[in-house]
Amino acid sequence: MPNTVYSLFKIELIDMIPLQKIQSRFVPLPMENVDTDQIIPARFLKATTRDGFGKNLFRDWRYVNNDDTKPKPDFVLNQSEYTGEILLTGKNFGCGSSREHAAWAIQDYGFKAVVSSFFADIFKNNALNNGLLPVKVSDDFLAQLFALGNESTLSIDVDKQTITIDETGKQEIFEISIYKKTCLLNGYDDIDYLLSNKQAIEDFEMNR
Amino acid sequence: MAKTLFDKIWDKHVVKQIEDGPSVLYIDKHFIHEVTSPQAFSGIEKRGLTVFRPQQVVATADHNVPTQNQHLPIKDELSRLQVQQLIENCKKHHIELYGLGHPFQGIVHVIGPELGITQPGMTIVCGDSHTSTHGAFGAVAFGIGTSEVEMVFASQCLLQSKPKVMRINIEGELHKGVLSKDIILYIISKITASGATGYFVEYAGSAIRLLSMEARMTICNMSIEMGARGGMIAPDETTYAYIKGRQFAPGGEQWEVKLNKWKQLHSDEDAVFDYEIAVNASEIEPMITYGTNPGLGIAINGCIPVTDSIPDEGERKNSIKALQYMGLEPGKPLLGMPVQNVFIGSCTNSRIEDLRLVAALVKGKKKNANVQVMIVPGSQQVARQVQAEGLDKVFTEAGFDVRQAGCSACLGMNEDKIPAGEYCISTSNRNFEGRQGAGARTLLASPLTAAAAAITGVVTDVRDLL
Numbered sequence: 001m002p003n004t005v006y007s008l009f010k011i012e013l014i015d016m017i018p019l020q021k022i023q024s025r026f027v028p029l030p031m032e033n034v035d036t037d038q039i040i041p042a043r044f045l046k047a048t049t050r051d052g053f054g055k056n057l058f059r060d061w062r063y064v065n066n067d068d069t070k071p072k073p074d075f076v077l078n079q080s081e082y083t084g085e086i087l088l089t090g091k092n093f094g095c096g097s098s099r100e101h102a103a104w105a106i107q108d109y110g111f112k113a114v115v116s117s118f119f120a121d122i123f124k125n126n127a128l129n130n131g132l133l134p135v136k137v138s139d140d141f142l143a144q145l146f147a148l149g150n151e152s153t154l155s156i157d158v159d160k161q162t163i164t165i166d167e168t169g170k171q172e173i174f175e176i177s178i179y180k181k182t183c184l185l186n187g188y189d190d191i192d193y194l195l196s197n198k199q200a201i202e203d204f205e206m207n208r
Numbered sequence: 209m210a211k212t213l214f215d216k217i218w219d220k221h222v223v224k225q226i227e228d229g230p231s232v233l234y235i236d237k238h239f240i241h242e243v244t245s246p247q248a249f250s251g252i253e254k255r256g257l258t259v260f261r262p263q264q265v266v267a268t269a270d271h272n273v274p275t276q277n278q279h280l281p282i283k284d285e286l287s288r289l290q291v292q293q294l295i296e297n298c299k300k301h302h303i304e305l306y307g308l309g310h311p312f313q314g315i316v317h318v319i320g321p322e323l324g325i326t327q328p329g330m331t332i333v334c335g336d337s338h339t340s341t342h343g344a345f346g347a348v349a350f351g352i353g354t355s356e357v358e359m360v361f362a363s364q365c366l367l368q369s370k371p372k373v374m375r376i377n378i379e380g381e382l383h384k385g386v387l388s389k390d391i392i393l394y395i396i397s398k399i400t401a402s403g404a405t406g407y408f409v410e411y412a413g414s415a416i417r418l419l420s421m422e423a424r425m426t427i428c429n430m431s432i433e434m435g436a437r438g439g440m441i442a443p444d445e446t447t448y449a450y451i452k453g454r455q456f457a458p459g460g461e462q463w464e465v466k467l468n469k470w471k472q473l474h475s476d477e478d479a480v481f482d483y484e485i486a487v488n489a490s491e492i493e494p495m496i497t498y499g500t501n502p503g504l505g506i507a508i509n510g511c512i513p514v515t516d517s518i519p520d521e522g523e524r525k526n527s528i529k530a531l532q533y534m535g536l537e538p539g540k541p542l543l544g545m546p547v548q549n550v551f552i553g554s555c556t557n558s559r560i561e562d563l564r565l566v567a568a569l570v571k572g573k574k575k576n577a578n579v580q581v582m583i584v585p586g587s588q589q590v591a592r593q594v595q596a597e598g599l600d601k602v603f604t605e606a607g608f609d610v611r612q613a614g615c616s617a618c619l620g621m622n623e624d625k626i627p628a629g630e631y632c633i634s635t636s637n638r639n640f641e642g643r644q645g646a647g648a649r650t651l652l653a654s655p656l657t658a659a660a661a662a663i664t665g666v667v668t669d670v671r672d673l674l
Contacts, residue, residue, distance in 0.1 A: 046286035048246035092402035098337040100353035126353035179229030194363035204223040
């Protein structure tokens with residue numbers, strides 16, 4: 001990690017759990033434009049804490065008539081052969097409402113990374129701010145991932161910025177800013193950084 | 209160097225630029241509401257912080273509030289607790305709250321502009337994706353998540369990567385019966401629900417110049433529906449005239465000072481955009497959506513696209529799934545299809561001009577007996593204006609259910625929901641599965657198209673009624 005970026009953090013509060021490597025099976029959701037209303041419907045946004053959203057993740061796709069004793073057998077979260085810490089999904093994932101509850105629900109359910117060919121902007125920021133890793137891969141690589149069997153595992157290395165299909169060794173490099181990488185690897189968040197810049201912010205206010 | 213409008217405002221708000229990383233961006237105004245703020249308040253409290261610049265924060269309750277009997281305690285316990293939490297948080301952190309019962313209460317993106325809080329050249333954020341609405345005034349306004357709300361509480365700043373900038377030029381004249389809602393639905397149908405991801409969009413051109421501020425807000429509001437971070441329109445005489453004299457607008461000498469600054473806020477003639485699109489306004493007809501994302505729209509007299517003709521496999525699968533949910537068939541027209549509900553409201557189309565257009569169309573008429581029509585003013589101020597102009601009588605005589613201000617059936621967080629399986633022509637912004645209630649089927653359209661369906665009971669080309 002470049003020292004220049006590391007030294008940006010004058011104070012080192014550890015708030016998020018650091019995320020360095022993930023090796024896991026994956027849950028495939030081969031759909032595009034999955035909006036945050038599907039990830040967590042509005043009626044579950046009345047909570048005033050960040051916990052417990054996982055049980056309502058994809059609520060209306062997961063259960064018949066909102067009844068959690070009646071799982072829909074054709075939905076992937078209800079299929080025991082699919083499991084893991086990686087959610088694999090189609091392009092424009094997380095579009096629509098800015099509700100961060102979507103990232104909380106995915107993380108609370110047990111996912112550590114979401115892999116897609118691209119993410120909606122607000123969702124991507126929300127995920128990164130919670131230590132949930134959005135991994136953007138090419139359309140071609142995404143198609144290869146969807147073609148894998150359910151026993152296959154993927155390895156994601158945040159520092160090296162790589163995602164690898166373990167059985168074939170096929171690999172792709174994903175983009176993440178050095179700043180955000182530093183945050184993830186160490187469990188820092190933006191507030192730590194912003195607070196360390198209070199003086200610069202006050203100076204800005206004085207001089208505008 | 210020539211700059212875009214976006215660059216001019218952004219650059220003026222950069223406190224610090226991290227090398228190969230995001231900028232520390234200063235935020236002028238921060239709107240908050242009951243749903244996306246509680247965890248941000250508890251976040252700063254956990255860190256032992258207070259709100260850094262409480263006078264730059266404005267709060268209202270809009271997302272989960274009931275739209276009937278707002279003077280009574282909220283029946284739904286969780287909603288009541290969330291609204292109560294907002295009251296307590298604002299009190300504790302010295303934040304101005306226009307809560308239930310306050311004459312300024314309303315949908316956050318309606319009240320900011322109508323109170324004159326939203327002004328050109330500002331950076332504005334809110335924990336709501338439709339914050340892009342405020343861009344109609346020539347502001348850099350965008351939606352943020354709760355962690356970011358917490359950041360703004362703590363430091364009045366955000367860490368943001370600079371987006372690319374797109375310009376959409378809309379030239380020419382609109383046909384009769386075509387509103388700004390049709391312009392934005394048309395654009396999204398052309399560039400898809402993800403076509404502007406990674407961009408901030410500036411809307412320009414002669415058709416935009418002719419629009420009122422409220423019509424401009426409708427366009428900027430839906431920028432997020434094509435994935436854009438935000439949308440904006442350079443301020444002009446229409447903008448200044450709208451702001452002047454409003455509650456929190458600059459007054460006295462300050463007005464001239466501000467006005468001179470605002471007049472600099474336009475893209476320089478030779479500014480370079482990352483992407484440009486040209487739209488011919490005369491090609492736009494009243495629009496309606498048929499699918500489950502706002503990009504799946506057609507002209508009101510068109511046919512639902514045949515799914516076999518969609519080349520991209522992912523798009524094709526999406527479209528098939530959307531039509532299954534909507535109970536619609538490819539290749540068929542929507543005109544003449546019965547609808548059971550009409551919703552007129554939301555941060556997209558609940559302002560006084562929208563309601564005047566609806567009133568003018570329905571005056572002296574009755575709604576169709578098979579349709580439930582809910583009309584929800586965007587704010588207390590809009591509701592008072594509706595009464596002052598006697599529009600409420602027009603609506604009640606037509607058989608419409610006139611409600612109190614709130615987000616209401618746009619997102620169905622309160623009890624205002626569309627029953628499963630039923631169709632709703634809605635002036636709101638999202639037709640996602642279950643958005644207006646589990647199983648509800650939403651057709652997005654303009655206030656005029658919605659009003660036309662209220663009268664006829666079927667999907668109608670409003671031009672036939674004008």
